[in-house]
Amino acid sequence: MFRILKKSFQTGVVTETPPDVADAEFERIGIELRRRIDVRFSRSLAIRQVDAGSCNACELEIQALNNAYHDVARFGVHFVASPRHADALLVTGPVSRHMEAALRRTWRATPSPKFVIAAGDCACTGGEFGASYASCGAVEKVIPVDAKIPGCPPSPLELLQGLLHVLRG
Amino acid sequence: MTHSDQISDSDQMPRSAWLCEYLARLEDEQVMAQHGDARILAPAHRLELDPEGWATAAKVAAAMGLRHAGLWADCLDDSALAAEDRAIRMQACLEHAGDYLVLETQVPMLRPVLASQASIYPGVDRLERHAHDLTGLELTSQPDGRRWTRHQAWPEDRFPLRGDFPLAGEPVGRAPADADYPFGRVQGTGVYEIPVGPVHAGIIEPGHFRFHAMGEDVLQLEERLGYVHKGIEKLAVGRDPAGLARLAGRVSGDSTVAHAWAACQAMERATDCIVPARAQALRGLMAERERVANHLGDIGAVCNDVGFAFAHLQCGRLRERWQRRSQALFGHRLMMDAVIPGGVAVDLCDKVVEELREDHAQLKSEIVPIFDVVADHPSLDDRLMTTGVLSEADARQLGCTGYVGKASGLAFDVRRDSPYAPYDGLAMDGAILAEGDVAARVRVRMAEIGNALRWMDRLLKSLPDGPICAQLPEAEAGAMGLGIIEGWRGEILSFIRFGPDGRIARYFPRDPSWFTWPALERLIHGNIVPDFPVCNKSVNGSYSGQDL
Numbered sequence: 001m002f003r004i005l006k007k008s009f010q011t012g013v014v015t016e017t018p019p020d021v022a023d024a025e026f027e028r029i030g031i032e033l034r035r036r037i038d039v040r041f042s043r044s045l046a047i048r049q050v051d052a053g054s055c056n057a058c059e060l061e062i063q064a065l066n067n068a069y070h071d072v073a074r075f076g077v078h079f080v081a082s083p084r085h086a087d088a089l090l091v092t093g094p095v096s097r098h099m100e101a102a103l104r105r106t107w108r109a110t111p112s113p114k115f116v117i118a119a120g121d122c123a124c125t126g127g128e129f130g131a132s133y134a135s136c137g138a139v140e141k142v143i144p145v146d147a148k149i150p151g152c153p154p155s156p157l158e159l160l161q162g163l164l165h166v167l168r169g
Numbered sequence: 170m171t172h173s174d175q176i177s178d179s180d181q182m183p184r185s186a187w188l189c190e191y192l193a194r195l196e197d198e199q200v201m202a203q204h205g206d207a208r209i210l211a212p213a214h215r216l217e218l219d220p221e222g223w224a225t226a227a228k229v230a231a232a233m234g235l236r237h238a239g240l241w242a243d244c245l246d247d248s249a250l251a252a253e254d255r256a257i258r259m260q261a262c263l264e265h266a267g268d269y270l271v272l273e274t275q276v277p278m279l280r281p282v283l284a285s286q287a288s289i290y291p292g293v294d295r296l297e298r299h300a301h302d303l304t305g306l307e308l309t310s311q312p313d314g315r316r317w318t319r320h321q322a323w324p325e326d327r328f329p330l331r332g333d334f335p336l337a338g339e340p341v342g343r344a345p346a347d348a349d350y351p352f353g354r355v356q357g358t359g360v361y362e363i364p365v366g367p368v369h370a371g372i373i374e375p376g377h378f379r380f381h382a383m384g385e386d387v388l389q390l391e392e393r394l395g396y397v398h399k400g401i402e403k404l405a406v407g408r409d410p411a412g413l414a415r416l417a418g419r420v421s422g423d424s425t426v427a428h429a430w431a432a433c434q435a436m437e438r439a440t441d442c443i444v445p446a447r448a449q450a451l452r453g454l455m456a457e458r459e460r461v462a463n464h465l466g467d468i469g470a471v472c473n474d475v476g477f478a479f480a481h482l483q484c485g486r487l488r489e490r491w492q493r494r495s496q497a498l499f500g501h502r503l504m505m506d507a508v509i510p511g512g513v514a515v516d517l518c519d520k521v522v523e524e525l526r527e528d529h530a531q532l533k534s535e536i537v538p539i540f541d542v543v544a545d546h547p548s549l550d551d552r553l554m555t556t557g558v559l560s561e562a563d564a565r566q567l568g569c570t571g572y573v574g575k576a577s578g579l580a581f582d583v584r585r586d587s588p589y590a591p592y593d594g595l596a597m598d599g600a601i602l603a604e605g606d607v608a609a610r611v612r613v614r615m616a617e618i619g620n621a622l623r624w625m626d627r628l629l630k631s632l633p634d635g636p637i638c639a640q641l642p643e644a645e646a647g648a649m650g651l652g653i654i655e656g657w658r659g660e661i662l663s664f665i666r667f668g669p670d671g672r673i674a675r676y677f678p679r680d681p682s683w684f685t686w687p688a689l690e691r692l693i694h695g696n697i698v699p700d701f702p703v704c705n706k707s708v709n710g711s712y713s714g715q716d717l
Contacts, residue, residue, distance in 0.1 A: 004479050007538050011483065049372045053397045055713045056374050057422025057503055060466075063372050064492070067485035081370035096716075097322030098396045099375055101346035102367050128419050133329055133338025134322060134400030153422065155502060 023069065029160050030075040036167035037076040041087055045077050045163075048086035048110065052103045052142075053096030053135055057153040058120040062090065064156045077163065083107075088115035088166070091143075092153075094122040094129045095136040107143045115146045115166055119159060124148040187233065187265050188214060194229045195222070202226070205273065210651045211438065212587075213262065213269035220274045223259070224284035224310070230263050236568050236581070237290040238262040238269070239662055239679040242300040246278055246332045257281045257306050261293075262651070262662060262679075267586030269653065276306070285311040292567040292684045299717075303330040303402065318395045318716065320347035329403050336403055347393075355381035355389050363698065367396045374712035378701075385697040390690050397716040405676035410436050410510040410641050413673050417663070418505050420678045421714030426452070426459045427656030428678055428714075429508040431663035434589070436510050439650030439665055440642045446633035448512030449590040454628060455504050455513070457621040460657035461532075462491050462503075464614040467709055471611055472543060474703035475552040483539045487532060494528060512638030522629050529622045540615045553608035557704035559692040560605060567691075568684045571659020572617065573708055575601050576609035583655035592655075595631075597624050605692075607707040644671045658682060658711065680714030 037045045049062055065072045066079070080086050083106045095103060107116065118139040121127035131137025139145050149162030195202050200222030205215030218226055230237070240261035247255075255278035263270045276283050285308040287294040297308050298317035305328035319325070322344040327334060360383050367375035377393040401420060405413055410433075417432030418425040430452050437444055469484025492502040499507045499515045507514050517525075543549060559569070564577035574581060580601045584592040600616035602609040644667035652663035659681030668674035689708050696704060 003538060003542050007483065007542070008479065011486070050368055051374045051397070053399055054374070055419040055422040055425075056711065057419070057425065057505070059372050059374065060423060060503065063466075064485075064489060067489050068482050069486065069489045079372060083368075093397065094399065096397050096399050097344040098320040098347070098398055099367065100322075100344045102375065102396070105346075106368050128416060129399045129401075129404060132336050132400045132404060133334070134398050134403070152505065153503070155496075 026070065026157050026160060029157070029164055030072070033077070033160060033164045033167065034075040036164070040167060041076070043076050046080045046085050046087045047077060047090050048080055048083045048088070048106070049090045049092070050103060050106050051092050052099040052123070052139065053093030053129070054120060054122060055093075058092035058123075061153045061156055062092070062119065062159065065159060070156050070160075072160065075160075083109040084111065086110050086114070088117060090117050090119050091139045091145075092120045092123050093135075094126045094131070095139055095142050097134055097136060100136060100142055103139075103142055116143055117147045117149060117162065117166055118145045119149045119151075119154055119162065121150055121152045124150050127152060185214075185265075185268050187235075187268065188270065191229065191233060191235070191270070192216075194233070195226060198222070198225050198229060200225050200229070205271075209649055210271050213271045213651050213653075215271050215273060218272055218274045220276050220283055223272075223274050224286060224289070226272055227261070227286035227289045231289045233265070235263045235265045235270075236565075237286070237293055238264045238568065238660065239683060240286065240293055240296050240300065241664055241677040241679070242304040242306045242330075243666060243675045243677075244278070244304050244330050244332060245275075248332060253277065253279060255279070257304055259283055259300070259306065260664065261286065264581075264587075267581075267583075269587065269651070271651065281305055282307045282309060284309050288312045290566075290568070292569075292687060295687070295715075296679070296683055302328070304328050305331065315351060318398050320350075320395055320398075321345045322398075329400060334403075336400075336406075350393055352379045352391055352393070353389065357383075359383050360388060376712050380698060380701070382698050385699070387693050387696055387698055387701070390693045390701075392686055392690060394686065394712060395716050397713050399713075399717070401678070401717045402676060405673050407668075408673045409671075410644075410673075413665070413676060414509055415506060417676070417678060418508070420717070421680060421682075421711040422503060422505075423463055424459065424656045424658060424661070424680070424711065424714065425503050425505045426455045426508055427654050427661050428663070428680075429506070430456060431652035431654040431656070431661045431678065432665065432676065433508055433510050433652070434654060435650035435652035435663045435665040436641060436644070437650070438652065439648040439667060440644045442511055442639055442641050444512055444590070445636045445639055446590070447516075447635045448637045448639070450628055450632055451513045451515075451517065451637065452508055453591040454625060455499065455507055456654070456656070457625050458491070458495055459504065461618050461621050462488055462495070463657045464618050465491065467706065468543065468611055468614055471553070471607065471703055471706050472549065474706050475549065477546070477549055480539060480543050487535055491532070494525075498525075509638065510641040512636070514638075516637045517632075522632060526626060526629055529626055533619070533622055536615075536618065543615065544612065550608065552700075552703065553611060554604075554606055556607045556700055557692045557696055557707060558605045559688050561603070563691045564605070564688060567688050569659070569681075569688050570684070571655075571657070571681050572610050572613045573681075573685045573688055574659065575599075576613045577605035578603045581660070583653055583660050587653060589653070591628065595624065595627055607703055610707045646670075656681065658685070658709070658714075678714070678717070680711055682710035682712075682715045686710045686715060
């Protein structure tokens with residue numbers, strides 16, 4: 001127990017001391033995001049992430065949104081376990097044909113009003129995989145998309161900027 | 170070691186004793202085996218077999234304790250060939266004490282029938298079903314026989330890797346869910362089924378798990394993967410080497426360096442390309458950075474799955490800092506597209522080398538107190554020890570490598586047992602444990618971080634000067650290469666065959682997940698359903714790397 005406390009005290013709160021410019025930018029975008037989430041979603045934006053055929057790089061970067069440096073929860077963004085609890089779907093991958101039905105069902109299970117955000121080059125345009133016998137080629141070919149966040153994979157900062165863009169729209 | 174060195178080595182050295190023994194035993198079994206050209210697929214040995222001897226060859230290999238490192242089918246059905254000349258070539262890779270042997274056989278496309286090796290080597294069961302779904306190779310006495318990679322996106326009698334199958338596929342409208350896949354059943358009073366997925370509750374990849382449980386105890390787990398099948402092998406056909414390296418970097422995003430390296434190594438071996446020493450060193454540096462990043466993230470995530478947030482937050486913090494450094498050094502947080510055919514895309518300056526060493530020292534001092542807690546904390550011990558035990562026999566039978574094998578007593582590591590540059594001049598320390606439980610897998614990964622940091626320090630001390638990239642020579646028609654790399658999950662094989670135009674005709678990346686996914690089905694036996702997430706995370710198979 002003391003070892004844990006010692007390490008925790010020594011580490012301090014990394015979130016409050018932006019070590020470089022990128023984090024200052026992250027903070028600024030985050031605060032604006034928070035303001036918009038406060039107004040439009042009563043202070044909490046619940047996101048259901050759906051991997052529809054990504055190579056898992058996008059997932060790594062979306063997970064990084066939750067680490068101590070980024071801690072998106074402080075801006076009111078939460079990742080939820082069920083589409084029924086979600087305000088928005090964050091979809092990655094070129095939509096493999098084998099995930100087509102599952103993605104459509106997830107979308108139907110999400111209560112309206114809802115947003116769909118395509119994250120990553122594959123989700124936006126098909127990316128490196130494109131359209132083929134095995135993939136549909138973009139999220140918008142399967143379900144309606146409200147916003148796109150390009151990048152291979154998009155960095156946590158780009159993801160946050162993309163979310164802000166949706167809320168501005 | 171350059172490619173030409175390897176050839177002369179194998180020419181001068183007497184053929185390994187085990188290979189002579191294997192050949193002798195094949196002869197006893199009346200299997201016709203012909204030694205293939207030693208240069209093709211070097212450093213692996215090559216044996217051409219009659220299709221009739223295919224299953225026997227596996228039986229003899231198993232009796233000698235060889236490890237099966239995977240198999241793949243290759244359609245030789247160029248439109249210029251007459252129908253009766255078209256064939257499917259099957260290749261299987263065996264390994265013994267770091268020495269590789271590729272078995273090869275060919276069956277006519279008009280009657281593509283071959284005996285299965287999966288009843289002898291259960292680890293290759295899914296690889297065989299994958300080969301069938303994509304090439305139409307019929308495997309007789311296949312112990313399972315159900316579809317694997319194919320769901321409902323293309324018809325049962327069409328095979329995407331055949332030359333006559335268009336990349337765009339044939340219009341079938343919306344692909345329906347694969348609702349009637351025949352799962353194995355466990356029946357009895359009190360037995361119930363839990364279907365999970367393909368869409369999972371966290372920020373992870375999709376796949377389906379079918380549990381049969383009684384009370385809390387898992388009686389049987391069956392995986393159904395293939396949901397993220399993107400047709401990577403078909404997309405590779407016709408690409409140039411640079412395009413293939415980009416695609417290989419997206420086989421599994423968390424292993425982007427390792428897969429790109431394996432594919433480039435295969436292309437370089439196929440074309441006799443001599444990669445500059447500095448490029449090899451930088452590739453090693455990137456691969457070890459990838460290993461450290463993933464191990465850090467997963468150690469934290471395993472702890473988080475049993476409610477121990479402290480380690481998750483600390484490891485997540487260190488991983489983030491590590492990734493930012495990768496961005497600064499190699500222009501990408503995951504180092505995507507930094508490994509290119511013939512070398513690497515980014516060089517390091519001397520100033521950075523010094524900073525990196527400080528970085529390593531800092532990470533070392535940071536992980537000591539954290540790993541100290543993870544290795545010795547009563548509530549963690551309680552949940553992780555004796556949970557998800559994979560026996561050495563199971564690990565060996567399935568062919569597990571990487572931390573899954575090492576935590577179950579299998580020391581094999583390509584970097585140590587079949588070293589390639591830069592590991593051939595600079596040895597990597599090993600880590601091995603016998604317990605086989607979740608705790609052991611975590612400990613092996615903690616040890617691997619320490620080993621990787623020490624190794625990178627030694628590498629940076631003597632970083633070779635010179636160019637960072639060589640021109641990849643034009644490939645001869647039909648040239649083949651086999652890349653073998655120790656990724657952070659374990660041994661990655663990458664097979665490449667060039668077509669007549671210097672473009673890729675066949676690419677097959679064999680991620681270690683092909684063998685660790687079946688291991689998860691075994692190690693979950695007798696555990697409680699709520700421990701599945703932590704067991705799964707401790708293995709952390711790649712869905713994308715397996716589905717392709």
